[in-house]
Amino acid sequence: xxxxxxxxxxxxxxxxxxxxxxxxxxxxxxxxxxxxxxxxxxxxxxxxxxxxxxxxxxxxxxxxxxxxxxxxxxxxxxxxxxxxxxxxxxxxxxxxxxxxxxxxxxxxxxxxxxxxxxxxxxxxxxxxxxxxxxxxxxxxxxxxxxxxxxxxxxxxxxxxxxxxxxxxxxxxxxxxxxxxxxxxxxxxxxxxxxxxxxxxxxxxxxxxxxxxxxxxxxxxxxxxxxxxxxxxxxxxxxxxxxxxxxxxxxxxxxxxxxxxxxxxxxxxxxxxxxxxxxxxxx
Numbered sequence: 001x002x003x004x005x006x007x008x009x010x011x012x013x014x015x016x017x018x019x020x021x022x023x024x025x026x027x028x029x030x031x032x033x034x035x036x037x038x039x040x041x042x043x044x045x046x047x048x049x050x051x052x053x054x055x056x057x058x059x060x061x062x063x064x065x066x067x068x069x070x071x072x073x074x075x076x077x078x079x080x081x082x083x084x085x086x087x088x089x090x091x092x093x094x095x096x097x098x099x100x101x102x103x104x105x106x107x108x109x110x111x112x113x114x115x116x117x118x119x120x121x122x123x124x125x126x127x128x129x130x131x132x133x134x135x136x137x138x139x140x141x142x143x144x145x146x147x148x149x150x151x152x153x154x155x156x157x158x159x160x161x162x163x164x165x166x167x168x169x170x171x172x173x174x175x176x177x178x179x180x181x182x183x184x185x186x187x188x189x190x191x192x193x194x195x196x197x198x199x200x201x202x203x204x205x206x207x208x209x210x211x212x213x214x215x216x217x218x219x220x221x222x223x224x225x226x227x228x229x230x231x232x233x234x235x236x237x238x239x240x241x242x243x244x245x246x247x248x249x250x251x252x253x254x255x256x257x258x259x260x261x262x263x264x265x266x267x268x269x270x271x272x273x274x275x276x277x278x279x280x281x282x
Contacts, residue, residue: 001019001020001021001022003019004019004030004032004045006045006116006117006118007019007032007034007043007045007118009115009116010034010043010115010116010118010120013115015036015113015115015120016034016035016036016041016043016120017034017035017036017037018034018035019032019033019034019043020032020033020034020035020040021033023042023131027047028046028047028185028187029044029045029046029047030044030045030047031043031044031045032045033123033131034120036112036120040123041112041120041121041122041123042109042120042121042122042123042131043118043119043120044118044119044120044121045117045118046117046118046119092114093186093187093188093189094119094185094186094187094189095111095114095119097164097186097189098111098119098121098186099111100162100163100164101158101159101162101164101183101186104158104159104161104162105158105240106155106158106159106162106183107151107155107180107181107182107183108182108183108184108186109121109122109123109124109182109184110122124175124177124182124184125177125178126176126177126178127178132175132176132177132178132182133175133176134171134172134173134174134175134176135148135171135172135174135175135176135181135212136170136171136172136212138176139216140213140216141216142216142217143217144216145213145214145215145216145217145220146213146217146220148176148180148181148213149209149210149213149217149220151180151181152174152181152183152209153206153209153225153229153244154240155181155183156169156202156205156206156209156229157229157238157239157240157242157244158240159183160192160202160229160233160238161238161239161240163191163192163193164189164190164191164192165189165190165191165192165195165198165201165202165205166183166186166188166189166201166205167188167189167190167201167205168185168188168201168205169183169205169206169208169209170205170208170209170212171208171212173185192233199230202226202229202230203226203227203230204226205226206225206226206229207226210223210225210226223246223247224246224247224248225244225246225248226248227248227250228244228245228246228247228248229244231248
């Protein structure tokens, strides 16, 4: 196939040898299957951030440091230069999170290189060697649902122990590889200790898993792993081998109306994103 313009520098640098085909096209990036020597990998080409709302960007980028004061001012004002800098920071957040989580043993694609807005990483495959499907494209038995749900809870815990919350975890950004589920799409990952929205995002991530897998194994719908995980994290008792019960008693208190409204907004945004993802690739 014709080499996309954004991949040409990687060919010239010898980072990739051949572009095989386009794998997917989403609102934030296009992904291509490429050959690197004897290995097949994938190249994620980031698009400009034109579909993310300002409020969402603020939630996700809270506490992300910008050392250059000129850049920080430009990003705050929303100038063209600032938007470009903000997009670079958004991309770097995924790359940084991917390397950090891979080092912590989390089930994410192995990153290899990041060059000119292109992330070169492992191609996750199924048992036949084909590109692994997303979870939303797979029908599961109740037992498979229970096993994959438990596996992903372990990964959520491992991520949190590494100081990271995915922030947008759902069946649309989990691949079902030959050895089990693999978590992808991390540009919105947040620092668990430094972001005031981290708890809300963690609870939503876990609730998304419960809702999806509960469609195949209804007993999972009665669990509350999110509250339990965050409570253990806050008390300094969370570790990758922790035994979770799925039960958590919440303390009474005033209702956080603004938090509820944010959850409604987030649910609407996720539904819009789901519809975009389901559109066929042309």
